[in-house]
Amino acid sequence: MIIGFLLVHLPPQLAAQTENRAALVVNLGGGNVQTRCVTFSEPQITGYDLLLRSGLNPVVDVQGMGTLVCSIGGVGCPADNCLCQCSGGGECVYWSYWHRINGNWQYSQAGAGIYPITDGVVDGWSWGSGSINEATPPPNFAFEDVCQVPATATAVPPTNTPIPTNTPTVAATPPPEIAFTADAATLNAGACTNLRWRTAYISALYLNGDGVTGEEVREVCPTQTEVYTLRVVYPGGEESRSLTITVLPAPETPSPTATTVRLATAVPPAQSSPAAVAAATTADLEPTQPSPVAQVAEPTAAPAETTAETIWITVPPQPTDTAVPAAAVVAALPATPQIEASPVSAVESQGQVAKETAVSWVSYIAFFSIILILSLLILWANRKTRTS
Incomplete structure (x- = not known):
């Protein structure tokens, strides 16, 4: 009876359980910070309990060594790849856990599942880059900045008017x-x-x-x-x-091509004697002078056909983009007819030998002059092509 009397007549503030409060500061990155004031009736709870009761919908990966926080408020990584931005070692982006002690944030050395939270504690989480021992702390909020100090209780007569409850203030999230x-x-x-x-x-x-x-x-x-x-x-x-x-794409460079020049020279027939060639050539070079050789009644033989020897000259490729067309240049010495020589005297034979020597030199000089002129024309054509 006495015990029942004491329980009934205890003051209301002693009969009800004491209400405890803890502040939570969450840095979502990019200037987005969320704060929560969480109430609880237990003497103490864990940091993980405080996060769950904040209403920020954390996503976790429960492992044998503890609980790993992957995402808070939709920021972070999925549960099946909780450290999605920490591949390769070194610094990475993850959720770091903090405690505000003596007005400053301290990096948590214990997991949220075992860290005790009591009345008046400020806990924090921060999404950002860091290592296993350090990271970027959340903004420095005091307990009074998050949880309002309750007013002094004043005895009022009981009424039927409902007492409004505190609604957590959610900061507006700016657009990215x-x-x-x-x-x-x-x-x-x-x-x-x-x-x-x-x-x-x-x-x-x-x-x-x-x-x-x-x-x-x-x-x-x-x-x-x-x-x-x-x-x-x-x-x-x-x-x-x-x-x-x-x-x-890179521009295509055409491959240079070589230019071949053909030179054709007349070759006298093998059966013509030097005297006959000399006489025929002299007649071609000096058509107006009378021949000192006596004319005979025998008919002269018809000129024999000549054969041509082809000489190929390869011109080096030009460094320009325009290919030099192949030019076919044909140079032929005058055809030498085969003439049957008539009997001559000793004096006439010496004159013919002298004329034969002179004609041979004239033929060689004419041949090499033609070669030189053709070479100069080829060089001039190549230089003109390079200039253009």
Whole structure:
């Protein structure tokens, strides 16, 4: 009876369980910060319990060693790839856990599943780049900045008017800012350009599927036309921006070709004697002078047909893009008819020998003069082609 009397007549503030409060500060990245004031009746809860009761819909990966936070408020990675931006070692982007102690943030050395939360504690989470021992802390909010100090209780007569409850204040999320440009959109083969991007109020950023930071300049040297896509993830959705870098093909260089020049020279028949050739050539060179040789009644033989010998000269290829057409140049010495010689005296024989020697020199000089003139014409044609 006494115990029942004491329980009934205890003051209301002692009969009810004490209400505890803890503050939670969450940095979603890109200037987006969420705060929550969470109440609980237990003497203490864990950091993971505080996050669950905040209403920010965390996504976790429960492992044998503890619980790994993958995403908060739609920012982060899926549960099946909780550290999606931490491949390759070194610094990466992940959710870091913090405690505000003596007015400053301290990186948590314990997991959220075992860290105790009591009345008046400020806990924090931050999405950003860091390593296993350090990262970017959330903004420095005090407990009073998140949880309002309750007013002093004043005794009032009981009424039927319902007491309003505190509604957590949710900061408005600004829209993402995205700038994605290239120094040059068209490149020659083998050239490079810079891709530039600057973002704000985002959660994650990917270039062609690879995670990147929010502001960066990256040089690219594509070998062919390529499309670069920047995928932006932010609270409430995602967007993609694309740039096409066009690579022009290298110009084709034609291969130089050689030019062949044909020279044809007349070759006298083998059966003609030197005296007959000399007499016939002298007659061709000096048609107006009378011949000192006595005329005979015997008819002269008809001129024999001559054969031609072909000489091929290859001109080196020209360094220009215009191929030099092959030119066929034919030079032939005068055909030498076969003439049957009549009997001559000793004096006439000596004169014929002298004339034969002179005609031979004249023939050689004429032949080499023709060769020289043809060579000069070929050189002049090549020089004119190079100049044009």
